[in-house]
Amino acid sequence: MKIVEISHVSRIYKVGDHEQKALDDVSLELENGKTIVILGPSGAGKSTLLNMLGGLDSPTSGTIKIKGKDISTLNADQLAEYRASGVGFIFQAYNLIPTLTVLENVALVKEIAKDPLSSHDMLREVGLGEHMYKFPVELSGGEQQRVSIARALTKNPDILLCDEPTGALDTETGVMVLKLLQSMAREHGKTTIIVTHNQNIAKMADVVVHVKNGKIKEVINNDKPLAVEEVEW
Amino acid sequence: MLFKKLIRTIGRYKAQFISMIIMVALGVGIFLGFNIEWKTLEVNVAKAFEDTGFADYRIVNELGFSEEDLQKVASIDGVDAASRFLSVNVPRKDDEDIVMLTVSENIAVSGFKVLEGTAYDPEDTEGLWISERYAKQNGLSVGDTYTMVYKNIEFSGPIRGLVKSGEYMICLVEKAQMMPDHEKNGFVYVSPAYIKAKIGMTFYPQIHVRSSLPKETMIERAEAALGKSYMIVDKELVTSYSEAHGEMTEGKTMAALLPVIFLAIAILTMITTMHRISISEKTQIGTLKSLGFKDRRILRHYAAYGLFISLCGTILGVAVGLGVGYFFVNPNSVMGDYLDMEHWELHMPLWSIAVVIAINVVLVLATLYSVASMMKGTAAEALQPYAPKAMRRMWIEKKKVWKNLSFATKWNVRDILRHKSRSFMTLFGIVSCMLILIASFGINDTLNSYIDDFFENSICYKTKIVLDTETAGDADVEALIDRYEADWTSSMGIQIGENTYAMEIYGLEHDYFRFVKNHGEHIDLPDDGVLICERIAKKEGLKVGDTFTVSVYGTTEKYELKVADIAKSIAESVMMSDTYAEKLGVQYRVTELFTNETEIEESPIISSTQTKQALLDTFKSFSELMNVMIVMLVFISVLLGIVVLYNLGIMSYAERYRELATLKVVGFKDRHISRILIDQNLWMTILGVLLGIPAGIGVLKILLVMLASDYELTLTISWLTYVIATALTFGVSFIVGVMVSRKNKNIDMVEALKVAE
Ligand SMILES: Nc1ncnc2c1ncn2[C@@H]1O[C@H](COP(=O)(O)OP(=O)(O)OP(=O)(O)O)[C@@H](O)[C@H]1O
Ligand SMILES: [Mg+2]
Numbered sequence: 010m011k012i013v014e015i016s017h018v019s020r021i022y023k024v025g026d027h028e029q030k031a032l033d034d035v036s037l038e039l040e041n042g043k044t045i046v047i048l049g050p051s052g053a054g055k056s057t058l059l060n061m062l063g064g065l066d067s068p069t070s071g072t073i074k075i076k077g078k079d080i081s082t083l084n085a086d087q088l089a090e091y092r093a094s095g096v097g098f099i100f101q102a103y104n105l106i107p108t109l110t111v112l113e114n115v116a117l118v119k120e121i122a123k124d125p126l127s128s129h130d131m132l133r134e135v136g137l138g139e140h141m142y143k144f145p146v147e148l149s150g151g152e153q154q155r156v157s158i159a160r161a162l163t164k165n166p167d168i169l170l171c172d173e174p175t176g177a178l179d180t181e182t183g184v185m186v187l188k189l190l191q192s193m194a195r196e197h198g199k200t201t202i203i204v205t206h207n208q209n210i211a212k213m214a215d216v217v218v219h220v221k222n223g224k225i226k227e228v229i230n231n232d233k234p235l236a237v238e239e240v241e242w
Numbered sequence: 243m244l245f246k247k248l249i250r251t252i253g254r255y256k257a258q259f260i261s262m263i264i265m266v267a268l269g270v271g272i273f274l275g276f277n278i279e280w281k282t283l284e285v286n287v288a289k290a291f292e293d294t295g296f297a298d299y300r301i302v303n304e305l306g307f308s309e310e311d312l313q314k315v316a317s318i319d320g321v322d323a324a325s326r327f328l329s330v331n332v333p334r335k336d337d338e339d340i341v342m343l344t345v346s347e348n349i350a351v352s353g354f355k356v357l358e359g360t361a362y363d364p365e366d367t368e369g370l371w372i373s374e375r376y377a378k379q380n381g382l383s384v385g386d387t388y389t390m391v392y393k394n395i396e397f398s399g400p401i402r403g404l405v406k407s408g409e410y411m412i413c414l415v416e417k418a419q420m421m422p423d424h425e426k427n428g429f430v431y432v433s434p435a436y437i438k439a440k441i442g443m444t445f446y447p448q449i450h451v452r453s454s455l456p457k458e459t460m461i462e463r464a465e466a467a468l469g470k471s472y473m474i475v476d477k478e479l480v481t482s483y484s485e486a487h488g489e490m491t492e493g494k495t496m497a498a499l500l501p502v503i504f505l506a507i508a509i510l511t512m513i514t515t516m517h518r519i520s521i522s523e524k525t526q527i528g529t530l531k532s533l534g535f536k537d538r539r540i541l542r543h544y545a546a547y548g549l550f551i552s553l554c555g556t557i558l559g560v561a562v563g564l565g566v567g568y569f570f571v572n573p574n575s576v577m578g579d580y581l582d583m584e585h586w587e588l589h590m591p592l593w594s595i596a597v598v599i600a601i602n603v604v605l606v607l608a609t610l611y612s613v614a615s616m617m618k619g620t621a622a623e624a625l626q627p628y629a630p631k632a633m634r635r636m637w638i639e640k641k642k643v644w645k646n647l648s649f650a651t652k653w654n655v656r657d658i659l660r661h662k663s664r665s666f667m668t669l670f671g672i673v674s675c676m677l678i679l680i681a682s683f684g685i686n687d688t689l690n691s692y693i694d695d696f697f698e699n700s701i702c703y704k705t706k707i708v709l710d711t712e713t714a715g716d717a718d719v720e721a722l723i724d725r726y727e728a729d730w731t732s733s734m735g736i737q738i739g740e741n742t743y744a745m746e747i748y749g750l751e752h753d754y755f756r757f758v759k760n761h762g763e764h765i766d767l768p769d770d771g772v773l774i775c776e777r778i779a780k781k782e783g784l785k786v787g788d789t790f791t792v793s794v795y796g797t798t799e800k801y802e803l804k805v806a807d808i809a810k811s812i813a814e815s816v817m818m819s820d821t822y823a824e825k826l827g828v829q830y831r832v833t834e835l836f837t838n839e840t841e842i843e844e845s846p847i848i849s850s851t852q853t854k855q856a857l858l859d860t861f862k863s864f865s866e867l868m869n870v871m872i873v874m875l876v877f878i879s880v881l882l883g884i885v886v887l888y889n890l891g892i893m894s895y896a897e898r899y900r901e902l903a904t905l906k907v908v909g910f911k912d913r914h915i916s917r918i919l920i921d922q923n924l925w926m927t928i929l930g931v932l933l934g935i936p937a938g939i940g941v942l943k944i945l946l947v948m949l950a951s952d953y954e955l956t957l958t959i960s961w962l963t964y965v966i967a968t969a970l971t972f973g974v975s976f977i978v979g980v981m982v983s984r985k986n987k988n989i990d991m992v993e994a995l996k997v998a999e
Contacts, residue, residue, distance in 0.1 A: 056992075065907060065991045085987070086911050093909025100995055104904045108656040109649060117649040121909050160908070 011077075012167060012200050013039040013062065018071030018081075020057050020223075031057040032068070033223035039216065041167075044194060044201045044234065046211045049220035055204040056172055058220065062202065063096045063170045064088040076167065093121040096168045097161025097199075099190075101176035103153040105145040105160075112141040115160045122164040131159040135189055151182035155189060162193055169194060171203045175210075180242050187213070188237040212240050248546055251523070258515050259551060261889035262508075266555020266605065267562055268882060269508035270598055273501035274559065274590060275566025280493030281589045282571045283581075287411070287486045290583040295323070295351045296408035296483070297450035299460050302473040302735075302795075304711075306445045312347070314467040320455040325351035326446035328437075329429075331415050331708070331850050335389040335396065340415045340850050341376065342429040343390060343397060344407075345437055345444070352409045352450040354431055355584065359384035359403030362431070367439040369402035369432075373413065375582045376428025377404050390430065393713065393846050397432070397440060405431065406584050411482040413582055416708075416852055420812075421580060421860045421867075473735055473795040479742060486581060493570075495948045499941070503674050505601060507667075507882065508555070511889060512605050514667050516548065516612040518893050524616045537617055541610055548609025552602040559598075564588060569874070576867035654922040657898070664890055668926050669933070671886030675974060676934025678879035679967035681941040682872045684959045688946065689868060691958040693861055695758045695810060697854070703729070703754035703836035706852045711831055714847035719832045722847070726837035729754040732830040735795035736816065738782055744815040745792065747823045747830050754836035757809045757817060760956040767819040771806025774816050776954040779808045792816065794828075801826050810954045876970070883974035891923070891982035902986055903994030916983035923979035930975075931968050938967070 020032040031054045039045055047055050060066040061073060064080055067088075073081045080091055092098075105114050115128040132141055135155040145153055154174060161169055174190065175183030191213060194201040203210060211217045212235045219226040252259050290296075301307070301315065307326055316324040325348035332343045346352045349362050356362065357374050370388055382388060382401060389398035410429045413422040437444050453460060457476050465471045477483040520527065530540050571577045573586050644652070658665045707728070709719065723730055729750045736745040748755060748767055757765045757773055765773060774784060784790055784805050793800045803826075809817065823830060842851045895902070905915055939959065946955050 060992050063907075086913075089906070089909050089911040091909075092907065098907055102995060104900070104907070104995055106653065106901045106904060108653055108660060108901075113649050113652060117905075118908055120649065121911075121914075164909070 010041045011038050012041040012075065013037070014072075014074040014077075015058075015062075016072055016074075018058075018061065018068040018073060020054075020061065020066070021069045030223045032061070034071070035223070035225055036071075037218065037225060037228065039200065039202070041200055042198055043215040044191065044213065045203070045216045045218060046214035047202065047204045047218045047220055048206060048208070048211055049226075050206065053220045054223040055206075055220050057223075059170050059172050059202065059204050062168070063098055064091045093118070094123040094164060095166050096170055097164050097166040099154070099157050099161050099169065099171040099174045101173040103145070103150075103157045105153055105156055107145055110142050110144055111137060111148070111156050114145065114156055115163050118160055118164045122166075124165050126163050126165050128159070128163045131163045132156075134162075134193065135159045149182075150178050151186055154178065154182075154186050158186070158190060158193065162197060162199075165197075167200060169199050169201045171201065173205055174203065175205075175207070184237060184242055191237055209240050209242060213237055248543065248550070251519075251547070252550070255519055257892045258519065258889060261885050261892075262512055262515055262551045263555045263558065264881075264885045265504075265508040265511045265889075266552055266601075267558035268878070268885070269501065269504040270556050270559025270601060271562025271566060272504045272878065273497070273597065273601075274563025274594060275570070276493065276497035276501055277594045278563060278567030278588050278590045279570045280490045280497060281591045281594075282567060282586070283486065283490050283493065283577075285589045286583055286585045286587065287490070287581070289585055290406070290411060291408040291483070293355045293584070294406070294408040295349075295353045295452060296477065297325075297327075297352045298453050298477050299451040299457075299464075300327070300475045300480070301449040301451065301464055301468075302447060302475060304447055306447050307449050311468060312449055315449050315451060315464060318453075318463045318467050320459070320463065321451055321453045323348060323351050323452045325349075325450050326444075327352055327448040327450045328444075328446050329409075329448075330392065332390045332392040332397065333850060335391045335398075339376075339380075339426045339428075341373070341390060341427065342410065342413075342415060343392065344409070344429055344431045345434055345446070346431070346450065347434050347446070351452050352407075354405035354407040354409075356403040356405050357584065359401070362403070362433070364433045365435050366402065366433045367435045368399045369436070370399045371403045371405045371431040372401050373410065373424075373428035373430070373582070374404035374406055375413070375424045377401065379425040388430070393710070395441060399432070399436070406582060407431070408583075409482060411581055411583055412485050414481055415850075416857070419857065419860045422582070423856075423860055424579070424582070426856075473742070475742070489577070489580070492948070495945075499944070500678075503678075504882065507671065507674060507886060508601075509604055509608060510667055510670065511886060512548070512551070513608045513612060514663050515889060515893065516544075516609045517615075517663070518897065519547075520544065520613045520616045522896070527613070527616050531617065540617060541613060544613040545606050545610055548606040549602070551609075552605035555605075556598060556602060563590075566874075576870055580867070650918040650921065653901075654918065654925070657894070658922065658926070661894070661897070664894060665926065668887060668890045669930050671883060671890070672927055672930025672971060672975060673934040673937055674886075675879045675883035676931050676967055676971045677938040677941055678875055678882070679970055680935060680938025680959070680963065681945065682875040682879075683963040683967055684938065684942045684957070685945060686868055686872055687960045687963055688942070688955050688958045689865070692810075692955050693865075695760075696812065697858060697861070699758045699764065700756055700810075701854055701857070702756060704838045704840050704854055705836075705842060706854075706857075707835040707837065707842060707848055708850045708852070709833055709835065710847050710849040711833055714832075716831075718847050719835075722835060722845075723749075723832075726835065726839045726842070727752065728835040728837040730832045730835045731755070733815075733833050734830060736792040737795065738778070738790060738792055741781065742795075743778060743792075744813050745794070746815050746817045747820055747828065748817065749820040749832075752836075752838070754838065759807070759809060765807050765809055767817065768806040769819050769821040769825070771804040772816050772818040772822065773807050773809040774805055775811035775814055776808055777811075777814050778816065779805075797829075799829070801828060880970060880974055883971065884978055887923070887975060887978040888981060891919075891978050894922075895919070895982050895985060899989065900994055903989050903991050906986070906989055907991050907995060912987050915986050916980075919983040919986070920976070920979040923975050923982075927972055927975035931971055934967075934971065935964065 015035060015037045018032055018035045022029040022031055049055050061068055068081050072079050075095060083091060112128060115132055119125040119128060132138060135158055137155055140148060175186055178186060214231055215234050217229045217231060312324060312326050315321060325346045328345045329342050331340050333340050354371060362371060372388060384401050384404060386401050387398060388401055389396055413427055415427045434444055461474050464474060527540060567588050571586060729752050732747045734745050736743055757767060759765055786805050786807055789802055789804045791800055791802055902915055942957060946957055
């Protein structure tokens with residue numbers, strides 16, 4: 010089943026008189042349950058594409074269908090609902106709320122998601138069972154990122170969107186986070202889209218999408234994705 | 243270069259800068275405005291008194307003073323000038339107007355200043371010099387003929403000049419009157435020659451004296467010179483003087499009270515806001531440092547922000563201050579209605595300029611203080627983003643209920659507790675807003691209830707007849723009492739120790755006059771004791787059951803009186819029944835009658851009549867004065883509330899921007915996020931209102947204590963005041979809450995989350 014269908018999507022930023030094409034007539038279809046890595050140099054349009062899939066931004070033209078439903082025409086409230094249940098986000102910056110405890114940071118999504126999972130269970134699954142009552146500042150970067158993974162998964166979304174999830178972490182911690190991401194995605198059957206400019210991460214993907222200058226250069230299907238441990242970092 | 247940064251920074255924090263400028267302008271403006279108010283009065287009132295030779299002492303003898311008496315007084319060592327003086331209330335012919343016909347033998351004492359027409363001539367046997375204000379209100383001009391009737395004699399003549407007089411600065415013809423009525427009342431000066439020509443003689447019951455001698459010395463020397471003790475009234479007891487100075491004192495108290503709140507808010511707002519701005523500028527400060535800018539240079543740069551704000555605020559504030567000052571004291575203001583004087587130029591105390599400069603210095607120092615804490619340590623440390631204090635678990639989180647709270651509630655609670663200074667400022671703003679509202683509506687309630695007590699409960703007659711005590715014989719008075727089925731009163735001057743008061747004896751058969759305590763509770767006039775008013779009770783330290791001695795002015799009579807109860811009274815007086823007076827053997831002459839008749843026939847023994855309605859009308863202008871003040875204060879407090887809350891709201895919003903963006907990304911709807919923000923606002927408002935009510939009552943109590951020498955007020959706050967004040971405060975808070983929370987529609991999620999902190 011096609012979970013993502015992007016057709017002829019452009020995103021144009023107006024900077025003064027100048028028009029900046031962040032995405033230029035992009036079309037792409039992605040299968041359910043796969044791990045997809047979007048690769049490309051800085052400024053290629055990777056984040057723009059991901060934000061569009063996540064309902065943070067709308068295309069200037071073209072349509073984006075998620076599970077057959079067009080999200081490019083939704084209004085602000087409908088988009089919020091889509092974000093609440095349809096997608097989970099993991100950013101380079103962990104974007105946790107500093108005044109809420111780890112558990113509260115995760116549990117807050119239960120107030121809005123349609124079919125949420127247990128936040129306690131999820132925190133235990135990401136290995137933070139011990140730290141539930143701490144505040145984010147009391148955790149390391151890797152631990153904070155795990156909280157944001159737990160928060161994304163608690164919403165029980167179909168798609169996980171990760172923008173440079175390891176960008177702020179050292180290699181070792183990064184590998185651990187990726188391992189967690191991969192195993193969680195498999196276990197819960199999520200479609201995972203990871204934006205990165207780290208070539209190595211691409212080796213664990215089912216599909217690798219190369220983006221450059223706002224266009225998709227190539228889409229490579231990887232028949233034998235490697236497990237995180239098998240990748241040479 | 244740094245100048246460009248200054249301009250851009252101002253652009254970036256527009257809302258904060260504007261609200262700080264407004265706060266400073268309000269603080270400086272209110273401070274200057276209230277000080278201009280009393281200073282303007284002080285200078286112009288003094289000038290008016292000086293211009294017209296306002297007398298320092300008045301020696302009173304109902305039987306009149308002779309030429310010789312005057313000479314004796316004038317030659318007292320320390321007396322600069324003296325004049326025999328006469329002032330009687332007389333009606334205008336065929337009219338209800340009452341004017342005060344006045345003669346001052348030596349016009350340099352208790353005289354007047356001619357604004358229009360010819361100068362005063364003591365030999366003029368025809369002309370009148372008439373109150374300019376009254377003339378204008380009645381379409382009279384120089385050359386017109388004006389006629390009064392006194393004891394069946396017509397006093398008539400051409401108007402020679404339109405004048406103002408310090409003596410009649412507050413032109414009241416009746417002691418229960420609170421506000422002058424310039425349409426119905428005025429004064430008319432004539433020369434001694436005029437009186438002589440009309441009635442063939444002169445009669446002066448007063449000698450007015452200009453002297454800088456202290457009161458005791460004056461009394462001693464006058465007694466020695468005249469060989470007899472007369473009642474000597476010093477200027478402090480003359481309405482024009484005491485009330486005008488009362489206004490100044492009230493102005494000074496307001497000037498000492500209200501601006502403090504605003505200045506405190508301005509300075510606190512400056513500190514909190516500059517602190518927030520310097521937090522968000524922290525990495526920039528670090529960058530400047532690492533580029534090699536010296537600390538001093540950077541500090542100077544940020545000091546420029548503070549200076550910019552305080553200077554803009556001060557300039558605006560001076561304008562606001564002049565506006566506020568003018569609003570209160572200009573010839574067309576209610577004060578202008580009250581005080582009839584020529585000059586109204588605005589003046590401000592010199593020291594207030596020093597205070598304004600000091601405020602500017604404090605504001606700049608506040609800015610420096612906020613920035614300096616961000617620059618501590620090495621450039622590398624300064625480059626580190628501001629690390630908020632680590633979260634600590636609070637006592638409340640250990641409670642069971644905490645667990646069941648929604649995350650929004652927890653978030654808000656922690657946010658409030660974490661940003662203590664911001665929360666404190668918010669609370670302070672709401673409390674101040676509520677406090678001013680409660681105090682200003684409360685003073686209105688209090689005065690209204692005072693007026694109600696007095697006029698609804700105390701005055702039950704329709705007309706008051708003022709008798710001419712010189713011509714009215716006892717038999718005539720008896721006849722009038724029968725004819726109009728009247729109650730009566732007699733008023734005389736008394737002394738308790740050194741202090742002068744009035745003693746009133748009442749013959750009340752119809753209860754046309756009643757005595758009240760707090761909240762209109764009636765007291766009957768006892769037959770074995772007197773009622774004293776609250777102020778006498780306080781000044782003389784008298785309680786119910788005490789006895790005290792009074793001596794009647796101009797006589798050697800002394801009486802022992804027992805305090806039966808304490809009542810409210812407009813004048814400072816001792817009130818007794820005729821029965822008690824007769825028991826004690828007090829000599830009295832009836833001075834006024836109270837009746838339910840409205841048609842009173844003219845008679846030589848009646849000097850004037852006054853209806854209850856006329857008296858009530860004078861209160862209308864008094865309440866107007868109050869209303870103007872209240873509208874102004876309500877406006878100020880609402881503005882204050884909006885500015886403080888908006889500034890803090892924006893700050894809180896800016897600080898939580900990332901968190902709000904995160905909530906949005908996670909899937910919270912705008913409405914939901916708005917509600918969270920408004921919720922926090924609401925809690926603070928509830929708390930602020932709860933604290934503001936007692937604070938307002940407290941301020942009101944202080945105000946009443948300060949007004950206590952003029953009025954016998956009982957703290958009264960109607961439920962409507964609580965409702966309106968609360969509604970207004972919530973309204974302000976809600977409007978600001980909506981204004982701030984609407985902004986979250988514009989949160990750019992992509993932008994907000996792009997860069998790591
Ligand atoms: N708000 C904006 N206004 C104008 N141009 C923008 C804006 N956001 C992105 N762009 C432009 O769109 C293009 C794509 O940006 P995008 O953030 O998608 O790149 P990216 O591939 O994620 O790069 P990186 O790997 O550096 O994160 C860039 O050229 C960028 O300059
Ligand atoms: Mg990017």
